[in-house]
Amino acid sequence: MRYEEPERFEREDLARAQMxxxxxxxxxxxxxxxxxxxxxxxxxxxxxxxxxxxxxxVRTCAVTGMGHIARMYGNIEKDVVTHALERMRMDSKTAGAAENALEDIHIFSS
Structure with missing residues (x-):
């Protein structure tokens, strides 16, 4: 398995994908x-x-995205995001990703 940089998209692409x-x-x-x-x-x-x-x-990708945001940008609204991720820890589909994102937030965000 090798790393591939995620493709570049515009915000409008997300709306189209959701539709x-x-x-x-x-x-x-x-x-x-x-x-x-x-x-x-x-x-x-x-x-x-x-x-x-x-x-x-999609929930898992959103949770994973939070960890990436903390790691890449060093900014995140910790109280709001941590509360949401704690809720995601209760979802069997997102629990592991939530644990990882919480760790990334703890390590990388200010």
């Missing part, structure tokens, strides 16, 4: 935005919103 109903596409676009958009606050709020998505795959 398509394709969870894999939503995840690809979301992670691409996390790596390339640069607006940590918008990304954080977007991930928070997607933590309530019907598809477990």
């Amino acid at each position: 398509s109903g394709d969870a894999g596409e939503v995840c690809s676009v979301l992670i691409g935005l996390v790596f390339h958009d640069g607006d940590w606050k918008w990304l954080q709020d977007t991930c928070l919103g997607l933590m309530d998505h019907d598809a477990g795959e």
Whole structure:
């Protein structure tokens, strides 16, 4: 397995992916935005919103995105995000990703 940089997307691509109903596409676009958009606050709020998505795959990507935001940008609203991630620890589909994201926030965010 080798690392591949996530593709670059525009915010409008996320809206289109959500309308398509394709969870894999939503995840690809979301992670691409996390790596390339640069607006940590918008990304954080977007991930928070997607933590309530019907598809477990999308919830997991949103949780994973939070860890990436903390690691890459060093900024995150700890109280809000930690509360949301604690809730995600109770979801069997997102529990492991939530643990990892909480650790990343603890290590990398100010």
